Amino acid sequence: MSRTEPSDRPGPSDRPVPDTLLTARGIEKSFGENHVLRGVDLEVRRGEVVALIGASGSGKTTVLRSLNGLETPDAGMVEFNGGPAVDFGAQAAAATGGWGVRREGARQAKADRAALRDRSAMVFQHHNLFPHRTVLDNVIEGPTQVKRIPRATAVGRAEELLARVGLADKRDAYPHELSGGQQQRVGIVRALALEPDLLLFDEPTSALDPELVGEVLSVMKELADEGWTMVVVTHELQFARQVADEVLFLDGGVVVERGAPAQIFSDPAEERTRRFLDRILHPLD
Amino acid sequence: MDWQLVADSFWPLLRGGLVGTIPLALASFAIGLVLALVVALLRLSPNRMLSWIGRAYVSLIRGTPLLVQLFIIFYGLPQLGVRFDPWPAAIIAFSMNVGGYAAEVIRAAILSVPKGQWEAGWTVGMSPVRTLRRIVLPQAARVSVPPLSNTFISLVKDTSLATVILVTEMFRKAQEIAAFSNEFMVVYTEAALIYWMFCTVLATGQNAIEKRLDRYVAH
Numbered sequence A: 001m002s003r004t005e006p007s008d009r010p011g012p013s014d015r016p017v018p019d020t021l022l023t024a025r026g027i028e029k030s031f032g033e034n035h036v037l038r039g040v041d042l043e044v045r046r047g048e049v050v051a052l053i054g055a056s057g058s059g060k061t062t063v064l065r066s067l068n069g070l071e072t073p074d075a076g077m078v079e080f081n082g083g084p085a086v087d088f089g090a091q092a093a094a095a096t097g098g099w100g101v102r103r104e105g106a107r108q109a110k111a112d113r114a115a116l117r118d119r120s121a122m123v124f125q126h127h128n129l130f131p132h133r134t135v136l137d138n139v140i141e142g143p144t145q146v147k148r149i150p151r152a153t154a155v156g157r158a159e160e161l162l163a164r165v166g167l168a169d170k171r172d173a174y175p176h177e178l179s180g181g182q183q184q185r186v187g188i189v190r191a192l193a194l195e196p197d198l199l200l201f202d203e204p205t206s207a208l209d210p211e212l213v214g215e216v217l218s219v220m221k222e223l224a225d226e227g228w229t230m231v232v233v234t235h236e237l238q239f240a241r242q243v244a245d246e247v248l249f250l251d252g253g254v255v256v257e258r259g260a261p262a263q264i265f266s267d268p269a270e271e272r273t274r275r276f277l278d279r280i281l282h283p284l285d
Numbered sequence B: 001m002d003w004q005l006v007a008d009s010f011w012p013l014l015r016g017g018l019v020g021t022i023p024l025a026l027a028s029f030a031i032g033l034v035l036a037l038v039v040a041l042l043r044l045s046p047n048r049m050l051s052w053i054g055r056a057y058v059s060l061i062r063g064t065p066l067l068v069q070l071f072i073i074f075y076g077l078p079q080l081g082v083r084f085d086p087w088p089a090a091i092i093a094f095s096m097n098v099g100g101y102a103a104e105v106i107r108a109a110i111l112s113v114p115k116g117q118w119e120a121g122w123t124v125g126m127s128p129v130r131t132l133r134r135i136v137l138p139q140a141a142r143v144s145v146p147p148l149s150n151t152f153i154s155l156v157k158d159t160s161l162a163t164v165i166l167v168t169e170m171f172r173k174a175q176e177i178a179a180f181s182n183e184f185m186v187v188y189t190e191a192a193l194i195y196w197m198f199c200t201v202l203a204t205g206q207n208a209i210e211k212r213l214d215r216y217v218a219h
């Protein structure tokens, strides 16, 4: 499961690789009248774990989905080291132009979306495994269908990854035959099998029974220790505190506060952060 | 009751069913399903023009009698210089009809697959077309087996209408035998029983298919 070097990525290989993997600036997004994101900045360095916390509806999922093309922001930009660099403001502007501009803009937007998507992999809140495929087929779907890796190679790697998360004996099971924790671990393996530069997690444990949360978090912790770059939306403050290198608190469509977990959790600078943490840590007070 | 007539007419009727009714239904259903998938995708298209075409097609097919559709294709089109033999005319009419009805079934089945499946397909690197083919349609297929079986069973019975455009299927055989023997009650009842037999066998087949596909669907 060790990281493969991204040497096959386009980009200047003679310069030392800069530290930053991903930069997002000024991300804005409205759903109708609902102005959800009002200029979110985000920077993720290689090998770093960034935790996104915030109240329900604060836009955490929308930020995450803006990073892999599942959501198209109205403005702002997302740039990966080595490409792509996507300017959503320019996309939005092209969409209001003449017919030729719109058509070229739509073509560019489609290419941008796919290019963003190709740098990362996502673990969903509700795993979203393919129910009609076995565990193994779920894992090798991307590698064999999209990356054209020979089936035997892909199966070998999938089996290795499944063994790493303790699911070697489940390779031929269907998703509905697994527990929630096992399903989510398969979801993680499916993401790892794509060998992405960035792993995106959207509250991967919030749909699980409490006793199943630990097995998923411990896999994620191992990944962090191995040096995977991760952006994790989570309500598990304990996990964020132990594993994250940086915590971002999102509220009202902006990042209200960011910093090392020790600082955010023990000594938040902002009143809003303090209130949010209080509500989560002392829900009955 | 003329048991001799019942016995004598059984084989010609059954044969009419096996070489007329069933092949006609099977061919029309196969072609109709392909058409239905196309129409369903048109309806689901974000392009308003395409989606309008899909909707108009479904509306026309469902809003007009099958018998009239048959007449237009077999008796009407020749006046515009388009002439079909009875069999092709029947297959065209029935396929187009299945295309309209099954399109709605397929559309609903595609919409019933959770959005998260499309998104998961996207994040593992698949194009929307590939996701549709490998992820969404197989799941939609399971959902659409019961309603599509109903469409097929209706079609088997509806093929009796083809007798009016001179296709020799089971009901046309029944009409010939009845006219010849004057035993309308006996012969038509016998034909009805054979239709019923066909449909019962099909319903059993439907159950078997559902069971098979159930294997991997969450309960």
Ligand SMILES: Nc1ncnc2c1ncn2[C@@H]1O[C@H](COP(=O)(O)OP(=O)(O)OP(=O)(O)O)[C@@H](O)[C@H]1O
Binding pocket: A031, A034, A036, A054, A055, A056, A057, A058, A059, A060, A061, A062, A063
């Ligand atoms: N596709 C959509 N259409 C309309 N509104 C949406 C859509 N997706 C999100 N929203 C709205 O955007 C806001 C932010 O949603 P988002 O899912 O990003 O929040 P979140 O921080 O992830 O919340 P939660 O903790 O509940 O998952 C919410 O008000 C939500 O209703």
Ligand SMILES: [Mg+2]
Binding pocket: A060, A061, A062, A202, A203
């Ligand atoms: Mg969310």
